[in-house]
Amino acid sequence: MNSSYKINLAKASITAAGNENNGIKDDKPYFEAVYPRNVSTVVDDTAILKCVVKNKGDRTVSWMRKRDLHILTSNNFLYTGDQRFSVIHPQDSDDWNLKIEYVQPKDAGTYECQVNTEPKINYAVNLDVGTARAKIIGSQELHIKKGSTISLTCTVNIYGSAISWYHGTQIVNFDSERGGISLEQEKTETGTTSRLLLTRASFRDGGNYSCVPVGALSASVIVHVLNGEIPQAMQTSDAVYPPRPTVFILLLALSTFCNFLSIQHITTEVNNFLLHR
DSSP states (O other), X not given: OOHHHHHHHHHHHXXXXXXXXXXXXXXXXXXXXOSOSEEEEXXXXXXXXXXXXXXXXXXXXXXXXXXXXXXXXXXXXXXXXXXXXXXXXXXXXXBOEEEXXXXXXXXXXXXEEEEOOSSOEEEEEEEEEEOEEOEESSOSXXXXXXXXXXXXXXXXXXXXXXXXXXXXXXXXXXXXXXXXXXXXXXXXXXXXXXXXXXOSOOGXXXXXXXXXXXXXXXXXXXXXXXSSOOOGGGSSTTOOOOOOHHHHHHHHHHHHHHHHHHHHHHHHHHHHXXXXX
């Protein structure tokens, strides 16, 4: 083998080695930022924090909660006793998403998706937890005449939120033997409206009714079912109830009687004073 051939072979070996090293370098893990790094949700909803890791190889992907540096997951394994947390990793995919169910205000903050390279790389996602609240239209107390229809309307400004109705601690059963119970729901881009109707109101229909939406705080109203006509002043919870005529007459008589006793007492004292002079 001549010297020029040996030199060319050596150069080819170096070039091949360089390409191989470059290939290893190019295969290092990196994050693909295709999803928002700021996620907003509401209480009791489910939040998914997305992390896409390219060229993971045999390395480990972990999720860490920044506020207390707590490692929540490592690959598919859970490292917290809080079962609301889990990893979503479809087979053969680059997605390593953190799922948080029944989100609470304490869950707000920054979470880091990490890969154990040297040095370690991380991808931060911020979770914002809002508190939406349901609202029942009208007064917090409703007075209904027996036999009439109870109509309760609840609104919540969350798109597509499902709403359940409770009477006391029991969910309202639309298929109960009572009958006459119906529900109307309207979902728009700005929120959800739910209207509960109970015909032929009876005394058993009275009590506390709660509108319980998914992802928002509930709202309640107290329904009173009464016999006979309902005074106008009782239609709203902030009504001022006028004194009854009977009570007014009794108070007037009592005041007159007290004045009479006071005058009698003064007269007696004056007479005693004159007699002992």
